[in-house]
Amino acid sequence: MLPCLILVIVVLVIYFPLTKTFYQQDEWHGYGMYLANGPAMIFSSATYLSKNLGSIFLDTNGLINIFLGEGRIFTRFLQYEFYKEFPLDxxxxxxxxxxxxxxxxxxxxxxxxxxxxxxxxxxxxxxxxxxxxxxxxxxxxxxxxxxxxxxxxxxxxxxxxxxxxxxxxxxxxxxxxxxxxxxxxxxxxxxxxxxxxxxxxxxxxxxxxxxxxxxxxxxxxxxxxxxxxxxxxxxxxxxxxxxxxxxxxxxxxxxxxxxxxxxxxxxxxxxxxxxxxxxxxxxxxxxxxxxxxxxxxxxxxxxxxxxxxxxxxxxxxxxxxxxxxxxxxxxxxxxxxxxxxxxxxxxxxxxxxxxxxxxxxxxxxxxxxxxxxxxxxxxxxxxxxxxxxxxxxxxxxxxxxxxxxxxxxxxxxxxxxxxLVKDSQVRIGIIDQIKRIKPTLENNKNIFYITGDSDFYLVGNKVPFQTGMGYNLMSLYYNSGKIPTEFLDQSYLFEIGSKGYKESSEYGFGYFSDLDSLRSVFKEKKIEKTAVKAFYYNSKANTIEDITSQIIIGL
Incomplete structure (x- = not known):
């Protein structure tokens, strides 16, 4: 049918650039939930009511809530499959x-x-x-x-x-x-x-x-x-x-x-x-x-x-x-x-x-x-x-x-x-450069410090991401085995502009964009200098520079 064919062509022509985009906001959180929970992410929010409305719902393990559509389990199944088969793609x-x-x-x-x-x-x-x-x-x-x-x-x-x-x-x-x-x-x-x-x-x-x-x-x-x-x-x-x-x-x-x-x-x-x-x-x-x-x-x-x-x-x-x-x-x-x-x-x-x-x-x-x-x-x-x-x-x-x-x-x-394509290509470039400089995490405790020549979306956010860069980095390096699962599951550092350092057992992770906060935590927690990895983002050239040696000297 000709009208249907034309409509399909119009949709393809307009939206084909979507294939050149990257994670924007909640995609990072979903990816983190996948890493932390695996298949359990499909039902991770379906029992929210069951935890708050009494034992009758606890006894059914949230089945009533799932029956009523709580948790959007079909959506979560799709997300799980996409994150599993095509991570960061x-x-x-x-x-x-x-x-x-x-x-x-x-x-x-x-x-x-x-x-x-x-x-x-x-x-x-x-x-x-x-x-x-x-x-x-x-x-x-x-x-x-x-x-x-x-x-x-x-x-x-x-x-x-x-x-x-x-x-x-x-x-x-x-x-x-x-x-x-x-x-x-x-x-x-x-x-x-x-x-x-x-x-x-x-x-x-x-x-x-x-x-x-x-x-x-x-x-x-x-x-x-x-x-x-x-x-x-x-x-x-x-x-x-x-x-x-x-x-x-x-x-x-x-x-x-x-x-x-x-x-x-x-x-x-x-x-x-x-x-x-x-x-x-x-x-x-x-x-x-x-x-x-x-x-x-x-x-x-x-x-x-x-x-x-x-x-x-x-x-x-x-x-x-x-x-x-x-x-x-x-x-x-x-x-x-x-x-x-x-x-x-x-x-x-x-x-x-x-x-x-x-x-x-x-x-x-x-x-x-x-x-x-x-x-x-x-x-x-x-x-x-x-x-x-x-x-x-x-x-x-x-x-x-x-x-x-x-x-x-x-x-x-x-x-x-x-x-959106332009912003996505910038973000892909940043991720690729960071991973090239630091392919994996060797230490049990890790702190990332990223500064730059511009602020994005709010003051102090030095990279053009609409989520907390700390959460993004934890997702990127989760497979190194050095990121506590609960950090991702608890959405630690997910909000844009988030900063801080947190420990769980022998592991720790932190993210900062201002040097004073980094120094304060560094001294308080008595962290080894090898835990710090520092970068400078040049927004005009879209380049990431490793400045770890310069920053460590001042700690």
Whole structure:
């Protein structure tokens, strides 16, 4: 099928550079968990609730939590296999991401074609899904792609099965839809909202008595109810460092969830289709024009939060009005499908209401499922324009405008990906040079000191890594047998900018980027000078210089 072939080619052309990237952030942590735990990493977080909610869960060894999707064990299995077979090699995972995104794009095309019956409209709608720069990190961030992409594949299959059920009202298709949603939870809980949306929207296609409705859909509601209750109880009752970004320990816990359940979908309706740089620049312009008195130190914060939220709500309102008008021009059968996708779009953000955000946009990967809905909606808009607008020139201009819109996304996606490739090659160069100078660790106690001519991401971080360089080095040298397993398992030195020295039994490891801290620990712990390995990073030449002899003299 020609449209599918073109869509696959587009995905390959845009995302092929992903094969030249390297670990960014959480990939380092995942690799460390693999080294520390081996196959046990697959279940390492699946028993979190079992450790906190009483003996009944301890007795089942976390089976109830695994049953409810806790721990994303399918995702962890994929991560384990990739780390095991391809350590420190992103290429296989990159191809996995590219192929799965292409697969999802084809599934979106099939969904749109099933609804609108024309290849051309479905093709252009799917093209938006393929190139959407807002949701790009779902493909380009390897740590996110292994859960978001397969989860979305199963969500798309669930919707395809659901529409098959709506056409034939055969229960086997409804059950297939349920199974697809349920399995998607073991990659990521993104599709949780479908347990509610699909049964309720069935009223639009068929009339049910209350008893009939409950008999047919009870297992949808039971599954969702159990998952939601357990998750909220976890976030509310078990505060710890991994959920500090949630509102679990706040007295405004429920208030926050209610407000977000309204504002997240409302703002994201428009944010999910506008490239962030374009919208952010416009928000800064409006802030500068309308609020010229805002202090310089608060300008960016206000522009990227309150002002951008306001602009997003205004644009969402405009989209809503235009969509309402176009719906009036749409035949009833198609209208039902379009309303489904608008509800799908808004509801897709509800699983994220437990997550706070630092500015108006949520993290990029959270827009991937919403892009599915927008692809179908754009296909619908183009279909109505072709059918209702009789002036060929106007039809042509609308198509050209849509193509410019797509090119804006392609340009943003390529810009982001090119920067990612550039950063990755720099990081690969640093790792290769350090390993060339210091192939392995001979001492039981080791301290790395790295300084340089620049700071990256925060003051004192002398190498361009978005995680703690100490953790990265422990992962790199773990096979030397000199790194205590618990250091990796406890995420020691993982946070960006982390420094310090720690011992376990006869082993010790430390990382520093400032000489005074190194001297202090060196004297306090009475460490031998042979434990120190020092480097200087020249960011302009991207070179690592061994300065161990100079640093040791000053200790």
């Amino acid at each position: 992103v290429t296989p995972v990159a191809w996995f991401s590219i192929i799965l995104h292409a697969t999802n794009t084809i599934l979106v095309f099939l969904l749109a074609k099933k609804i609108f019956r024309k290849d051309l409209h479905a093709f252009f709608g799917s093209l938006f899904f393929a190139v959407n720069s807002v949701s790009q990190s779902s493909i380009t961030w390897i740590a996110a792609s292994v859960n978001t992409l397969p989860s979305t594949t199963l969500i798309l299959l669930a919707v395809l099965f659901y529409f098959k059920f709506v056409d034939l009202f055969e229960n086997k298709w409804l059950f297939c839809s349920f199974i697809s949603i349920y399995l998607s939870l073991f990659f990521k809980e993104t599709g949780l909202f479908l347990f509610l949306l699909l049964p309720l929207f069935s009223f639009v296609y068929k009339k049910y008595s209350i008893i009939e409705f409950i008999k047919k859909y009870w297992y949808f509601f039971l599954t969702m109810g159990l998952i939601v209750v357990f998750r909220l109880y976890e976030f509310k009752s078990v505060p710890h460092e991994e959920v500090l970004f949630l509102t679990g320990s706040s007295k405004y816990f429920l208030d926050s969830l209610v407000v977000r359940s309204v504002l997240y979908p409302l703002t994201s309706l428009s944010l999910s289709i506008v490239p962030p740089d374009i919208f952010l620049n416009f928000a800064r312009y409006i802030t500068n024009v309308y609020y010229p008195f805002v202090p310089e130190g608060q300008f960016i914060l206000i522009a990227q939060t309150a002002v951008l939220d306001l602009l997003a709500i205004v644009l969402s309102a405009v989209i809503g009005v235009i969509s309402f008008i176009i719906l009036k021009l749409t035949e009833i059968k198609i209208r039902k499908h379009v309303i489904f996708w608008f509800i799908f779009l808004l509801a897709s953000f509800l699983p994220y209401i437990i997550i706070s955000k630092s500015y108006s946009y949520l993290e990029s990967r959270y827009y991937y499922v919403a892009s599915v809905a927008w692809a179908v909606i754009f296909a619908w808009v183009l279909k109505v324009c072709e059918e209702k607008i009789k002036i060929r020139l106007l039809q042509f201009l609308i198509l050209i405008a849509f193509l410019f819109f797509l090119f804006a996304h392609i340009n943003a996606a390529q810009k982001n990906l090119n920067q």
